[in-house]
Amino acid sequence: MKMMSEKLTAETQRSQRKTKNSFLSVSSVAKKQQWLLVAVLLLAFGLRVRNLEVQSFWNDEGNSARLSERSISLIIEGTASDVHPPLYYLLLNQWRKLVGDSEFGLRSLSLFAGLLTVPLTFVLGRMVFKNTGRRDSQRRRRVTRRENRGFFLGFLAATLLAINPGMVYYSQEARMYALLGLWAVLATVLLLRWVSVVSNQYSVLSKQDWILGGAYVLCAAAGLYTHYFFPAVLLTHNIFILYKIIQTTRHPLTIYHLQLTINYSSFHIATRWATLMLATLLLYAPWLPIFLQQFSGDPINRPPIWEFVTAVTHWLTFGATLTFGATIELGAGFLWLVAGLLLLGLIYGRSQLVLPILGVLLPLGMMFATGTAGSEFYKFLVVAVPFWLILLTVAAAKAGKWGWLLAVGLLLLSWGMGQSLQNMYSDPAYARADYRSMAQRIVAEAHPNGGVILNAPNQWEAFTYYFPDEGNVYPLPAGRSRPTAEAIDAALSKIAAQHERIYVLFWGEAQRDPERLIERWLDAHAFKATDSWVGDVRFVTYAVPSAAATEMETAVNLSFGDIINLDGYTLGETTRQPGDILEVTLFWQTAVPLEQRYKIFLHLLDADGNIVTQRDSEPGGGLALTTTWQPGQVVIDNHGLLIPSDLPPGEYQLQVGLYEVANADNRLSIRLPDGKIGAYSLGFITVSE
DSSP states (O other): OHHHHHHHHHHHHHHHHHHHHHTTOGGGSOHHHHHHHHHHHHHHHHHHHTTTTTSOOOHHHHHHHHHTTSOHHHHHHHHTTSSSOSHHHHHHHHHHHHHOSSHHHHHHHHHHHHHHHHHHHHHHHHHHHTTTOOOOSSHHHHHHHHHHHHHHHHHHHHHHHHHOHHHHHHHTSSSSHHHHHHHHHHHHHHHHHHHHHHHHHTTOOOHHHHHHHHHHHHHHHHHHTTOTTTHHHHHHHHHHHHHHHHHTSSEEEEETTEEEEEOOOTHHHHHHHHHHHHHHHHHHGGGHHHHHTTOOOOOOOOOOHHHHHHHHHHHHHHTTSOOOTTOHHHHHHHHHHHHHHHHHHHHHHGGGGHHHHHHHHHHHHHHHHHTOOSGGGGGGGGGTHHHHHHHHHHHHHHOGGGHHHHHHHHHHHHHHHHHHHHHHHHOGGGOOOOHHHHHHHHHHHTOTTEEEEEESGGGHHHHHHHOSOGGGEEESSOSSSOOOHHHHHHHHHHHHHHOSEEEEEEOSHHHHOTTOHHHHHHHHHSEEEEEEEETTEEEEEEEOOSSOOOSOSEEEEEEETTTEEEEEEEEOOSEEOTTOEEEEEEEEEESSOOOSOEEEEEEEEOTTSOEEEEEEEOGGGGTSOGGGOOTTOOEEEEEEEEOOTTOOSEEEEEEEEEEESSOTTOBOOEEETTEEESOEEEEEEEEOO
């Protein structure tokens, strides 16, 4: 028995040395293969650094920029009432001291977090492969084959992660999601290494056990302090540990042709793991009450399960910047390709792929169960992307002589990822809201008495990052509750009394101002001159008159298409300078209910009849649609016409007309005693120097 014990100890020590030499060690990869890893890292870096500073900060990035500039105590205080914990902001606070507070500097923290995730995915792929290899008859042949296939699996997974559009996107955003993905992969690698060490120790504690356990606890706590979705990762790890405990309860061991079955209890694995979880909980205990406050009583909305699965499959593979549009067959083909690779991976890997399967299914299940299943929450799945890519690549790594065929499938997926990346870099439809250009436009106009309204208020951080005059920026509506008409009237009356021009950035008003009280008030009391989309933000310019035009100065009684009547109009100051806004109030009514929506156009014509500027809008700034007009009701309709800053001095004719929204060529003709015309002249405007 003593000899058997010595042999058992020797076998255990050899097993420990084997796992030690393979852990997190790129140096264990053959020298001739290391250049491939370097190439993947360079590719990942190039994709993440490209256009890093080109796009403006959007709302959430602005929040990161402004919150991280505070002191440490104020950051902790601010995040206690925020929807995210403080670690990312604390790290960004120190990072900006090293690299500056430019867009490039603040986003570079996410860049390096995303970049580090690539080699860790390579390591994770190699470690997972150790559990998927087939036993060969000869030990040397088995080890060599596993090493080669392990490298191939890790290399494929790391390469796909390097070009994965979702991971690249969040590596270019000054938010915590790239860091969340890094903690998830690093914690999983530490978990697998810890399991390997503990499983080979049987009942002996070692220094390596404590070091790995301590590193895991710190990493898990960092993940919890980075994002409130990290418990999905811990749930994955706990279920995997439960699986390993069940799997290793009876462990066969062969020593010198002597077959032994070690009936040791898994109790020590369970107790050590419980110790790690308890230590993690103790580190997180100060923030735990704030975490529990995140669970509100809001109703849970879930999409149909198949719709959810299809959408997240697309996101995990191609990100959010690839839509197949009319080419439904192409999109379906890609999804079938993904499904085929997954199925083959499960066939080849079978039960040994428990951890990657859990790493995908449990985060998805948690999202669906908690009602965070909308597309705006898909970014949480950065914790699942590495596992997803391992599942996609394991079949190609293990298919032997047919592996090249599966590699072709991966190349097709890579092509789709490349198309998604191209859209992300160059297609304006996928660009972030450009607060930089909106702020620059306001500054360039240099109006001496302009004010800016931000609807909703959480645009303040991003906008004021670029706009120097914070004193004239007004976040509305105030507070978190829905605004009342009385509160909006009081706030806007005060703002309008102080400014002759108001710029408004409308974003998220469906949640903060669903009745559009702010826009309705401004359309009734000011003159909307411009209304354009900048990304998903609507940028509007208003001229504020000294007094609202409620009285009609010029009566005309014109019939448009025999269905709409222009009773008359009132013009503001008719001598304007370039850059000014001409104020026009129109008084409409109809005798019958209208079934068509119509737009009003204002054209300013030069002496040759050329249009030098125009304004097209539905009545009431788009809020008093013609289909809502009541017969006999007088509709007071304010319009502002922006005089171009480069318009030469002279006299210009102002015309008004109506056309169908559905078909701009269908103008309503105006009946005059001497015939019909398509537009009516409201008079002449003088543009001075």
